[in-house]
Amino acid sequence: MKVVGQGVRKKDAMSLVAGKPVYTDDIVPANCLIVKLLRSPHAHALIQDINVDKAEKMPGIECVLTFRDVPQSRFTTAGQSYPEPSPYDRLILDRRVRCIGDPVAIVAGADEAAVNKALEAIKVKYEVLEPLVDFRIAKDHPILVHPEADFKTLIPVGADNRRNLCASKQFEYGNAEEEFKRCAHIIEQTYRTKANQQTMMETFRTYAVMDVYGRLNVTSSTQVPFHVRRILANALQIPKSKIRVIKPRIGGGFGAKQSIISELYPAVVTWKTGKPSKMVFTRQESFAAGRPRHESEIKIRLGADEKGMIQAIHMDTLWNAGAYGDHGPTTVGLSGNKSMTIYGQAKAYKFDYNVVYTHTLGGGAFRGYGAPQGFFALESAVNELSDRLGMDPMLLRMQNMLCGGQVGHLMHAYDEVEPLSSCALERCLAKAREMIGWDEKYPSREMDNHKVRAVGCAVALQGSAIAKLDLGSVEIRLNDDGFYTLLIGAADMGTGCDTILSQIAAEALLCDYDNVVVQGVDTDLSPYDKGSYASATTYMTGMAVVKTCETLKKKIIAEGARLMGRSAETAGFDGQKVFALDGDQSISLKDIANNSLLGWNRYLAASEAHSSPISPPPFIAGAVEIELDKLTGKVEIIDFAAVIDCGTVINPNLARVQAEGGIVQGIGMALYEEAQFSPKGRLYNDSFLKYKIPTRLDMGKIRVEFESSYEPTGPFGAKSIGEVVINASCPAIAHAIHNATQHYFRELPITSEQVLLSMQKKP
Amino acid sequence: MIINLWINDKEFMDDVAPDKMLLDYLRSKGFFSVKRGCETSNCGMCTVLLDGKPVLSCSTLTVRANGKHIATLEGLQAEALEIGGFMADEGAEQCGFCNPGFIMNVIAMKRELKDPGEDQIKKYLMGNLCRCSGYMGQLRAIKKYLAAEKEGAK
Numbered sequence: 001m002k003v004v005g006q007g008v009r010k011k012d013a014m015s016l017v018a019g020k021p022v023y024t025d026d027i028v029p030a031n032c033l034i035v036k037l038l039r040s041p042h043a044h045a046l047i048q049d050i051n052v053d054k055a056e057k058m059p060g061i062e063c064v065l066t067f068r069d070v071p072q073s074r075f076t077t078a079g080q081s082y083p084e085p086s087p088y089d090r091l092i093l094d095r096r097v098r099c100i101g102d103p104v105a106i107v108a109g110a111d112e113a114a115v116n117k118a119l120e121a122i123k124v125k126y127e128v129l130e131p132l133v134d135f136r137i138a139k140d141h142p143i144l145v146h147p148e149a150d151f152k153t154l155i156p157v158g159a160d161n162r163r164n165l166c167a168s169k170q171f172e173y174g175n176a177e178e179e180f181k182r183c184a185h186i187i188e189q190t191y192r193t194k195a196n197q198q199t200m201m202e203t204f205r206t207y208a209v210m211d212v213y214g215r216l217n218v219t220s221s222t223q224v225p226f227h228v229r230r231i232l233a234n235a236l237q238i239p240k241s242k243i244r245v246i247k248p249r250i251g252g253g254f255g256a257k258q259s260i261i262s263e264l265y266p267a268v269v270t271w272k273t274g275k276p277s278k279m280v281f282t283r284q285e286s287f288a289a290g291r292p293r294h295e296s297e298i299k300i301r302l303g304a305d306e307k308g309m310i311q312a313i314h315m316d317t318l319w320n321a322g323a324y325g326d327h328g329p330t331t332v333g334l335s336g337n338k339s340m341t342i343y344g345q346a347k348a349y350k351f352d353y354n355v356v357y358t359h360t361l362g363g364g365a366f367r368g369y370g371a372p373q374g375f376f377a378l379e380s381a382v383n384e385l386s387d388r389l390g391m392d393p394m395l396l397r398m399q400n401m402l403c404g405g406q407v408g409h410l411m412h413a414y415d416e417v418e419p420l421s422s423c424a425l426e427r428c429l430a431k432a433r434e435m436i437g438w439d440e441k442y443p444s445r446e447m448d449n450h451k452v453r454a455v456g457c458a459v460a461l462q463g464s465a466i467a468k469l470d471l472g473s474v475e476i477r478l479n480d481d482g483f484y485t486l487l488i489g490a491a492d493m494g495t496g497c498d499t500i501l502s503q504i505a506a507e508a509l510l511c512d513y514d515n516v517v518v519q520g521v522d523t524d525l526s527p528y529d530k531g532s533y534a535s536a537t538t539y540m541t542g543m544a545v546v547k548t549c550e551t552l553k554k555k556i557i558a559e560g561a562r563l564m565g566r567s568a569e570t571a572g573f574d575g576q577k578v579f580a581l582d583g584d585q586s587i588s589l590k591d592i593a594n595n596s597l598l599g600w601n602r603y604l605a606a607s608e609a610h611s612s613p614i615s616p617p618p619f620i621a622g623a624v625e626i627e628l629d630k631l632t633g634k635v636e637i638i639d640f641a642a643v644i645d646c647g648t649v650i651n652p653n654l655a656r657v658q659a660e661g662g663i664v665q666g667i668g669m670a671l672y673e674e675a676q677f678s679p680k681g682r683l684y685n686d687s688f689l690k691y692k693i694p695t696r697l698d699m700g701k702i703r704v705e706f707e708s709s710y711e712p713t714g715p716f717g718a719k720s721i722g723e724v725v726i727n728a729s730c731p732a733i734a735h736a737i738h739n740a741t742q743h744y745f746r747e748l749p750i751t752s753e754q755v756l757l758s759m760q761k762k763p
Numbered sequence: 764m765i766i767n768l769w770i771n772d773k774e775f776m777d778d779v780a781p782d783k784m785l786l787d788y789l790r791s792k793g794f795f796s797v798k799r800g801c802e803t804s805n806c807g808m809c810t811v812l813l814d815g816k817p818v819l820s821c822s823t824l825t826v827r828a829n830g831k832h833i834a835t836l837e838g839l840q841a842e843a844l845e846i847g848g849f850m851a852d853e854g855a856e857q858c859g860f861c862n863p864g865f866i867m868n869v870i871a872m873k874r875e876l877k878d879p880g881e882d883q884i885k886k887y888l889m890g891n892l893c894r895c896s897g898y899m900g901q902l903r904a905i906k907k908y909l910a911a912e913k914e915g916a917k
Binding site for chain 2: 007009010012013014015016017018019020021022023026198199200201202203249250251252254282283284493494495496651653654656657659660661662663664665687688689693694695696697699701702
């Protein structure tokens with residue numbers, strides 16, 4: 001392969017490093033109205049009266065909108081394929097507020113100062129109600145978060161708004177209770193994780209204008225342009241044909257921009273006033289009104305025989321949806337289905353979950369999408385089992401986890417039962433063991449100055465796209481002189497899908513990478529793609545690229561053969577020319593391309609869509625070495641060795657940086673990231689002063705290697721990489737801290753304070 | 764308040780509000796490489812050079828730049844592309860939003876420190892957050908850039 005497997009520069013790299021104006025707020029039209037929100041100071045209240053008379057009349061103010069001015073038809077802001085599994089539980093502006101920060105009024109005006117003054121002039125009379133903040137008591141609590149009659153779900157997800165249930169389900173394969181009776185060892189524990197913020201460096205932002213055709217044009221920092229179009233139409237109750245969505249360069253997403261967040265407000269302002277408007281969330285707003293990772297409490301029973309063969313796993317997940325159900329019914333599934341699947345030889349699996357509403361900030365999508373919580377819980381339990389057995393935790397995994405020898409076996413605990421189609425996890429774990437120096441370092445070594453060094457490990461998987469549901473399509477056009485335009489609806493959010501898909505196209509069309517040009521997403525011009533999430537773009541849209549190239553190549557061969565006066569069956573294509581299979585005759589791609597633009601309706605373009613019947617898992621094995629200060633409880637990451645099977649690595653540089661970035665996000669989640677709420681539901685840490693993400697001093701050394709399998713259903717053998725890379729950090733670090741202290745830490749984040757407090761007790 | 768300053772060696776005279784932050788002033792003049800990532804001086808996105816020293820323009824009043832020279836990445840394109848080329852070769856630029864502030868600080872570091880080691884590099888650039896890259900690719904790029912510069916200086 002010539003282009004696939006090369007660490008080529010990203011197509012947009014040099015513009016990004018040069019600081020070119022390519023992001024949403026760099027390209028807004030002049031004289032945009034500034035849009036801001038009046039937000040609720042109460043976690044639970046009813047608006048009895050809202051008086052905007054004074055605010056409306058203030059100088060520079062264009063409009064002030066309240067619940068009286070917007071459609072009262074519920075929708076979800078979760079960017080998912082229609083019909084969305086997330087309940088329709090939200091309005092643009094609602095009379096009932098369900099969390100601190102809920103929008104109460106939209107103000108648009110000429111400049112920020114005018115809008116800020118108008119916000120202060122709005123008078124709201126609230127009937128303040130008691131909030132339900134603790135998700136552990138939310139199910140069947142008398143305080144209801146969504147008592148409204150028009151709450152609805154489009155597909156059955158086990159929701160019941162009269163019970164504060166956003167979703168619920170019970171799953172069983174085999175007979176878990178029978179298997180547990182026969183188990184020699186059962187680990188039964190409860191694990192907790194907190195809400196985490198995505199903190200992409202570019203906050204939520206959108207601008208809107210009316211175009212020459214009288215349509216609403218929305219330019220937004222989003223991962224899901226086509227879902228934005230549909231959801232805006234749904235929220236505004238206008239035809240989808242009236243909306244165009246454009247995605248320029250975006251400053252990170254990590255799932256946060258898989259929900260429609262800043263888009264609603266400029267869209268409604270511009271639709272109502274006809275004037276351009278923009279909204280840029282402050283960092284505080286992005287913290288306090290974003291869509292963080294769901295808080296969880298996961299009860300596990302893990303049963304094994306006397307030799308440590310895992311026989312049965314039961315996971316019972318409680319999930320905090322917060323005030324709204326964005327991604328609640330779907331993220332929760334991954335907490336059990338993904339994690340249990342990795343132990344594919346168990347005889348029984350049981351998975352129960354409840355996703356509950358509370359009056360806290362609604363959750364959303366964040367890299368891993370529920371799997372990091374599940375892997376923290378299950379991998380921690382497996383490490384506890386290894387202690388119980390007195391068995392090396394890496395060996396315990398080796399004998400229980402998925403491996404190359406199980407290819408073809410059904411994965412019974414997976415979201416949808418499917419055969420394992422590729423796996424090199426055993427090579428990944430063996431390599432991680434070697435990289436970290438496990439045999440010399442496990443479990444721990446005393447150092448000078450009250451310090452101890454210890455190692456820990458974990459394995460994990462994720463999916464590649466959502467099987468049988470999501471769809472990506474691609475169009476490729478042949479232009480003058482033989483260069484190609486690659487049109488995609490997949491949204492590059494900095495991870496490099498414009499580049500990856502161009503590499504796949506260049507490989508399939510046998511041409512130089514530079515011969516393929518690509519653009520950002522415009523829903524009027526790009527072919528449909530569900531957007532960039534669910535680790536889908538390389539695997540799913542990549543296959544759409546391969547299919548499109550095959551179709552286009554056939555057309556090129558047919559046209560070249562026609563120009564040579566022979567049949568297509570007797571011609572071949574080598575990327576540069578169409579040639580006779582039985583002689584010297586040939587015609588260059590340049591001549592074919594230029595001919596195709598003259599008369600006779602022979603313009604050469606192709607478009608294909610792809611949806612995958614399966615979601616083949618990529619794998620990660622992580623091994624970490626930490627140094628723990630016994631006097632302060634401080635944990636320092638010394639070395640994180642990760643070995644990944646993402647199938648064929650399309651671009652090793654971009655894959656490596658994906659892995660390093662995901663691992664470091666996992667380090668933050670393991671050690672200190674936690675959205676903290678007051679008893680009244682107010683987010684305490686709503687800035688980078690109070691919510692710390694890892695700096696370059698906090699992540700030690702990250703070493704990433706690849707041990708590739710070949711995925712037969714992926715483009716050139718590729719699976720996904722984007723999400724799996726976050727899944728091993730938390731359990732591996734928790735394991736290392738246990739090995740340093742002999743204490744089990746079953747709640748994230750494991751802060752220095754918690755380590756120190758635990759060490760004052762007996763293990 | 765009337766101020767007089769130089770941005771990328773071009774003179775500007777303006778009447779600015781006393782509370783106008785340098786970040787907002789620079790963006791209003793079209794210097795869009797200057798980004799805001801927070802409001803609390805934590806992220807480093809908005810780094811510019813004020814009389815050659817890196818400052819956070821989000822928390823520097825515009826009037827503080829009166830009579831001074833400011834450099835943004837628009838005025839340092841040759842260095843940006845050179846350092847940026849090493850970033851691009853690692854795939855470390857990722858979403859790119861933190862790149863301008865980061866590269867500004869790398870330029871400042873190179874001018875200030877002679878032969879910085881890994882620890883010095885990390886400490887100097889600690890205030891530049893990046894959520895995409897996990898920092899390793901940035902470190903590889905800087906080391907290669909500094910090595911190439913050293914080689915070139917011989």
